[in-house]
Amino acid sequence: MKLTPRSSDYSQWYLDIVLQAKLADYSDVRGCMVIRPNGYAIWEKMQAALDAMFKETGHVNAYFPLFIPESFMQKEADHIEGFAPECAVVTHGGGEELAEKLYVRPTSETIIWSTYKKWIQSYRDLPLLINQWANAVRWELRTRLFLRTAEFLWQEGHTAHATEAEAKEEVLRMIEVYRRFAEDYMALPVIVGRKTESEKFAGAKETYCIEAMMQDGKALQSGTSHHLGQNFAKAFDCKFQSKDGQLEYVWATSWGVSTRLIGALIMAHSDDKGLVLPPKLATRQLVIVPIIKGDSKTLVLEKASELHKQLKANGVGVFLDDNDQQTPGWKFAEYELQGVPLRLEIGAKDIEKHQCVVARRDTGEKLSLPLDAALPETIKRLLNEIQNNLFARALAYRNEKTKEVKTYDEFKAQVETGFAIAHWDGTAETEAKIKEETKATIRCIPTDESFIQQYDLRAEGKCIYSGKPSKMKVVFAKAY
RNA sequence: CGGGGUGUAGCGCAGCUGGUAGCGCGCUUCGUUCGGGACGAAGAGGUCGUGAGUUCGAGUCUCGCCACCCCGACCA
Structure with missing residues (x-):
């Protein structure tokens, strides 16, 4: 009945809140949760606000199948490599073995691009701006209520564009929508930035994200927006004829947030008495x-x-x-x-x-x-004051727990309690070494101008690990 | 997949060197209460995860299996 205090066991405190506030319950299926009415009400509020923001930016909703033929999954090399190990696969239907296995979607790029190929012939068909509210399945080794479950609810936007510039603009527009949603509705300050090569989405050219700090100083990736380049268009042979008659591959983006946001909400604001909900997301x-x-x-x-x-x-x-x-x-x-x-x-x-x-x-x-x-x-x-106060409080907390570090020793100490701002030589090797030694990862290379200025990120310096020249500081943290 | 843990009433747990199951909360009924998780009385509720074995007798001992949780590694 009593909640475990945050100070004695943060992760148990989190689970206590989820269960005792009746947000979710364990189900009889490993790794899957039941979202209870109290939790689902939050999701409905989130959906309503986000959906309105998607519509305002010109998107429409549609629905694509849960099942994806194995051959579709295999068309984009990085994509299958990234997702295959965590997919649930259907091998039988109607009592018979299927001629081709069906993957339960871990994400819908492939089934959607196989469809877009049929819908796009001309530049007049572009841009195509579609979102879907759906569930997805990833067979995670270790699950935690809301933060990572085998099945989760989310929205995934999938857009098609005639030029790279337009696609890039869309990627940035949507990460900005997420930032606004996180800050205005969830009262959750986030850092907007780009993922490193090793952290980006499987099949993407670039991944942008919003990163939030939880009350234990760890980071939670709360939303992503991917610039997919022409990778999926090429994999699915999706071309359009441009104004001057040329056949060109379509440019793509995808972006999503999930029920993980509910986990973020809980961990960011709640206290030892229980959940604290921002008024805008409280039914x-x-x-x-x-x-x-x-x-x-x-x-x-x-x-x-x-x-x-x-x-x-x-x-x-x-x-x-x-x-x-x-x-x-x-x-x-x-x-x-x-x-x-x-x-x-x-x-x-x-x-x-x-x-x-x-x-x-x-x-x-x-x-x-x-x-x-x-x-x-x-x-x-x-209600308005509470909404603003929660944001201000969370921002003050993040500022207090974010520090620039000059030495590797300082770095190691800092990532135990918060975000570390540090120089990085830009190599995947350094990133991997740091992760191996400290469990901290590069959360993002910030693109948010005010954040860049707050920590003077563009100043040149030397990599915290290798000592090699660095052109920019990045954000490191342990993450969920 | 490694490490740790737990399976006994709806939930949380106790049950010692084996002798046929109990406590708290919750639930039902009635009454009194109500400004920080009220009180009294009377009730209902259990194939002790599962399969073998040891024994006159197993919740308890032995072996196997299963499930789930927590912590790591991997990931939204």
């Missing part, structure tokens, strides 16, 4: 807890449902818990565990004084507010 933004004493029941419940009506009419995600089976204290603890941003207490004493008590989940602060027509506006202002 239940405020819970009304009536305090019933003696014969005040009718009076208090009437007032409570009046408040419920008033707040609801003003667009607050309000919920009235008038269940008389639990005491107020039980409810306080329960909704704190579940991360409800605001709690409103109303009892006979309050009604007499024409006020109510409102408690903030992020700070624990309790306020007395007058019961009047201005209440909904005050509540909305508070």
Whole structure:
């Protein structure tokens, strides 16, 4: 019942929250989870916000099959090499062995590009901007609820363009959408950057990502946007005729975020009392807890449902818990565990004084507010403040835990507790050595101008490991 | 795939040198309560993961198998 405190075992704390706040449960299938209503509600909020942002940037939704013929998977060499070991493969159907095995999608580039080939003939068919909301399966060796499960929910955007410049623009546009979503909705500050050659997506020319810091100082890759070049177009022979009559291969991008974001949300903001949800992603933004004493029941419940009506009419995600089976204290603890941003207490004493008590989940602060027509506006202002405070708090934490290091010793100490900003000679060998010795990886080569300036990343220097000349500092961290 | 751990009531666990299963929470009913996880009374709920073996007798001992969890390596 009690949560393991963060300080004693961070990873157990995380699991305790997921299970006790009823976000997810283990299933009877290894590595797969059941997303419970509390967790799924967060996903629905995320979907709604992201989907609107995708539509605003010109994308439409479609759906492609779960099954991918083995031969499709094999068409792009890097792709199959990267994904084959972690794929689930269907060998039988209708009681008979299949002539060709079917892969359960680990990602949909191949099935989509085999289809795009049929849809694209001319530059007039471009760009093609499609997103799909789906599930994917990767047979991971080790799984953790939300952060890495064998089956996960996600969205994957797959776009086709006439020129490389256009594709590149799309890649950057979408990573920017992810940044905005993470910061504005999840209240999660992220570093936007490019992956190194060894960390990029299997089959991509370049991979851009957003990296977030969790409360244990580790990094979580929270979204990726890939510049696929002409790799998949060539693999699937997808050409178009340009304005001047030339046959050219199509340029591609793909980008995605998954239910892992829910894990990020939990690890970034929550505390030893439970989940802390940013108001924009909370279905239940405020819970009304009536305090019933003696014969005040009718009076208090009437007032409570009046408040419920008033707040609801003003667009607050309000919920009235008038269940008389639990005491107020039980409810306080329960909704704190579940991360409800605001709690409103109303009892006979309050009604007499024409006020109510409102408690903030992020700070624990309790306020007395007058019961009047201005209440909904005050509540909305508070929700907004909580949203901003969570972001500010997370950003301050990241700044505090991000340090530039000059020596390898400092480096080793720094990646134990946070992000290390360090010079790197640009070679995969150095990157691999550092990973082997410290378990820290290059999270990204930042492209975010404000972050670059904050840590003066363009200054020249010497590689933290090899001592060779380096033109830019990068971000190192241990990662989930 | 290595290392560690756990399988006993819905959940968390106890069960000693073998003698036929118990505690807390939760659940049901009734009553009293209600401003930080209330209290009383009465109930319901278990092929002890699984298969062998030892024994008069196995939750307990022996061997095998299975499953899951945690920590690593690999990955969104």
